Amino acid sequence: MTVTRSILFILLPSSFILLMGCGPTAAERRAHRAVDDYHVGDYGRAVHTLRPIAEKTDENFVLNNARLGSAALADYDLDTAENAFLNAYEVINSTGTNSGGRGAAAAIISERMKVWKGEPFEKAMVNFYLGLVYYVRHDYDNARAAFENSLFKLREYGEERGDRDDEYRRVESDFVIGYVMLARCYQRLGDADNARKYFARAAELRPRLRGLTDFGQHDRSNVLLVVDFGQGPRRVTHPYDGAFVGFGPRPEEVGSIPLPRIAVDGQTIGSAGPRGDFFVAPPVDLLALAQEKRWQDIDTIRAVKDVVGTGMIAGGAYMAHRAAYHSRGSDQRRDATYAAALIAAGALLKASSQADVRTWEMLPRTTFLIPLKLPPGRHDVTVDFPSEPGLAQTWRGIVAPDAGDATYYLRIQPATAGEHTWPPRKPSPAPAPAPAVGATDPR
């Protein structure tokens, strides 16, 4: 009985602690409500809810700042978006974030205790959006640096495979938006050589997107539309044991991405729509990129815990069967004790092998980059998807500058279809005069 008591003394508190950790915390519930607000287009409310949560430097610090950045960017709250993405950027770029016991706790107790830093495609998108915020503000130096960094983050995919160059090249080709924006930054900084180099690299990686990588088209443009469309990938677990399966849905499960059609003041722009020669394919598909899931050491630990836990439960069931039908007296009590201990320990191990399913839910499936050359002044711009009715957005009062460029970020969602007036909120002043080259702020 001493053995039984000892086992129970260890197992019961452990089970209690593990069970306590299963439910979402109050902050997590608030964050999920903010995500819901985002998806119904109430970006201001999402920002308001996420702002205090994102200040907490807990294991969800990066995730909540990424969420806050997404909501603030859609709300045109550029100060908040910059700070949020910068917070996420700094932790993502740091190493050893999970040292000091947090890594051990994540491996032994629950993976959710690790500081979430995202998969490489999520890290790349944090950098892409940070670069986009700087680009909108005409801070092309910092935008360039952030877009370069977005490409660094994708290297983690290719390097872990046997044939590095081919793998990296394949992943890179799914993220040409990084190259195109990098090239535009160099263009705006007056470095035509580097601009041509990166447009050429994008064209080489995705020859079908040659129209999007045209130096002259971007050079002439005075308006850039950055259009986020669709829902990004989610972490998927096995319905029975909670083991990590991967990211879903797969691109083939949800069909191809519809192409946008752009109308300015009621006139369709021929070069920037599915019927023109500019867009023949979406420049990125995060659902496809997410299928490159990187296998980490903690995945191995979790898989081992799951297998060992299953084995212990099976062993416990066998001991229980023996106690019930084949043992007598003290042997029966011993077998029953071992059976209970094995089943409880196995259940504990399996409970601690649950996958971490925290996801940056605001990510789109794709991001369209649409450079336009418009007469200086205010315009009504409509973005619609002929093959997906009910998603059209019309923005009234879009400003086309007579020098430099103005960038507009639009988030396409069913709940936000219809007419809007630019800007979506009263903008705050820029923090400092931008060192722009003939640039004009859209505000």
Next chain:
Amino acid sequence: MILLLTGCQENTAVSHGRSTALDAQNLVEVTDDMTAKLLADPEVRSAMATRGRLKVVIKPVENRMTGEVLPNGARHAFINRLRTNLQERAADHFAWVVNRDTWHAVRAAELDPGPDPDRVQPEFALTARFSSITDESSRRRSAYYLCAYSLTDLSSGQTLWTAAYDIKKSAVKGFLD
């Protein structure tokens, strides 16, 4: 297990990370080094002797770094601390002229509309350009920084003084990075 759980409360997302980004220690090292070099430079000393107080305007750091964002605060800090150092150590030799854009912005915010008085015209510009060679793989991130500062004569375009400070940083990725 309880120790692990309670330990996580103190191990925040920002308490253990190590990155290759320029930090506060670099700010102090770079600007102290530049202060000493600028004040010891014979050409600068000669200009001080012949032209009296040098009227200098400062510009925020130009970020030419690869894959390294330099936020607005840091861009100003890396030049403003140098100015503060120079002001503390050689106040008689420098007259600091506010940046033109900032001057107009402050006037517009604080003064009633009216004709702008003539602003003191700066003679020199104190500028900085940071460059880096940055590389990142699944195992490590490394960065070599070159922080170059210049004092340029605005009338002639001649560089009166220039100096650089180089920094090498590396961060090895570990478990869960």
